[in-house]
Amino acid sequence: MRQKVWKVALGELLDVEGVVAEEVMSRDQALLLPVGVSLSALKETQPDIVSLLLKHGVTHVKVKSVPVITAGEFRTALNSVTPSVVELNPLLTKIAIHQFGAIYENVEDRSLRERGIRTMLTIAARLPGEIRRTPQITLSLVGAEDRERESPHIHSINVALLTGYIAQRLFPVLPAFVEACVVGGLFHDIGKAFFPQFSWRSATGSGGLFPGDAKIFNCHPLLGESLMKDVGVRDTHVCGAVRSHHEKWEGAGVPDRLRGENIPMAARIVAVADCFENLTSNLLEDDPRRSDQAISTVIGLTSSDFDSRIVRGLLASIGLYPPGTVVLLSDQRVGIVLETKERDLLCPRVLICADALGRRIAPFETLKIRKEGNVYIKEALDDFSRRKLEPYVPAAAG
Ligand SMILES: [Fe+2]
Ligand SMILES: [Fe+2]
Missing domain, CATH: 1.10.3210.10 (Hypothetical protein af1432)
Structure with a gap:
């Protein structure tokens, strides 16, 4: 599955949301950063990682965007949009x-x-x-x-x-x-x-x-x-x-x-x-x-x-982009399709979760893609619906 990958300068590494897209090795071939490590987890567990990488002459790290949004957050966002989904x-x-x-x-x-x-x-x-x-x-x-x-x-x-x-x-x-x-x-x-x-x-x-x-x-x-x-x-x-x-x-x-x-x-x-x-x-x-x-x-x-x-x-x-499809927009923002109208399969309503640098935005915004608008869907990245969701826990009565 293709996802957005981009190079992040070391100074910004811990401010970006995403996962490491490519192994980072030292000159003597020691593994410094494995593929798939979450940057936010890294920030918590290894805050000094930047200086370590710097010491080994690393200047950039390839990062892959993953819309970091939990099932709970997604459901909350869904409930907050109108008309409701x-x-x-x-x-x-x-x-x-x-x-x-x-x-x-x-x-x-x-x-x-x-x-x-x-x-x-x-x-x-x-x-x-x-x-x-x-x-x-x-x-x-x-x-x-x-x-x-x-x-x-x-x-x-x-x-x-x-x-x-x-x-x-x-x-x-x-x-x-x-x-x-x-x-x-x-x-x-x-x-x-x-x-x-x-x-x-x-x-x-x-x-x-x-x-x-x-x-x-x-x-x-x-x-x-x-x-x-x-x-x-x-x-x-x-x-x-x-x-x-x-x-x-x-x-x-x-x-x-x-x-x-x-x-x-x-x-x-x-x-x-x-x-x-x-x-x-x-x-x-x-x-x-x-x-x-x-x-x-x-x-x-x-x-x-x-x-x-x-x-x-x-x-x-x-539709072409069923609800739950994670999409990359033409302005590089990343969102999740909320709904598509049958007459307008290319113009769904999208929940924007990440800005052009892949950083999560809060609160999420909704955007209706318009035929005549400047922003369009560039490509589908993944299906949110196929991602791991947390077990559903019904709200306690009272
Ligand atoms: Fe069958
Ligand atoms: Fe079957």
């Missing part, structure tokens, strides 16, 4: 992750497994309301701790949310269908619960599938569908989404090699959301792509893999 209820996410974990753990025990899936269905029923309440793709899509980010459950929740956003955008007058899409998105990979040891990363990577891997990979949609039917789910959209989310528009998918319009609509939506989520998450990708890069990849797969209407729906739902 609503965040998905993080507690709901936590509960869903936990519940998925319980299903995976007890998948061999039929009664526990079915109880788990039924509970999950009640959680799923709350998601469409959250999606309607949140005008933009949620900023916490999905904010979780590192341990949880690696979890396949986060993937399922993100796919459910994305599916819901796209479905809502394309079928606003069909709320029951939107709900079914969300449920289908949430459970699309539930068949994987039977293969806890299987490396989905290698199976879905660019290296292709080994024959044995292909068998496992290909059967998870069918297993998932039968799990849903076992608990009495009869909705054709839900079952279709789970069974057919790996079908491809030109007929090269699994398990039924369906083609074009024969692929259930809910499955077509889940397929696009699934691909986008996989590209941007670190579950399957060593180097997850930024949202704008992932969108380009998805667009490139339109017509071979995806229904072009759904891809347009994805673009309309999240």
Whole structure:
């Protein structure tokens, strides 16, 4: 992921926010500063570092900007801007992750497994309301701790949310269908619960599938569908989404090699959301792509893999710079996208967090990028939403 890197004179080093971008070595090749050290941490732990570097003849240090903003600060800033930007209820996410974990753990025990899936269905029923309440793709899509980010459950929740956003955008007058899409998105990979040891990363990577891997990979949609039917789910959209989310528009998918319009609509939506989520998450990708890069990849797969209407729906739902994208502005300031309007995908509202030198500003300012204005988005740097967020602690009552 590219980030802004610049040279800082030694005298200013401890006044700048960011991390060391390149190893600093002494003339006799001793390591003076390792890559990735936070300058603010350095200031606290080694205030005499500047004189040490000076002694070794160092004059500049390469620094990489990281918008140093905690999840708490970000949420406070979100609450302070008007019109307000609503965040998905993080507690709901936590509960869903936990519940998925319980299903995976007890998948061999039929009664526990079915109880788990039924509970999950009640959680799923709350998601469409959250999606309607949140005008933009949620900023916490999905904010979780590192341990949880690696979890396949986060993937399922993100796919459910994305599916819901796209479905809502394309079928606003069909709320029951939107709900079914969300449920289908949430459970699309539930068949994987039977293969806890299987490396989905290698199976879905660019290296292709080994024959044995292909068998496992290909059967998870069918297993998932039968799990849903076992608990009495009869909705054709839900079952279709789970069974057919790996079908491809030109007929090269699994398990039924369906083609074009024969692929259930809910499955077509889940397929696009699934691909986008996989590209941007670190579950399957060593180097997850930024949202704008992932969108380009998805667009490139339109017509071979995806229904072009759904891809347009994805673009309309999240824009080129989805909320949470860290952006470098043309005047070198760094901000986080708060919201994008569908009609104006290049002109989001941005929360400015750092000045042109990468120094954090306080309080944060909001800026509406305007078509006719002087300031524009130069490039996307990273996704705040994919950064480590602190665990959400609900405010104590009273
Ligand atoms: Fe899948
Ligand atoms: Fe998936």
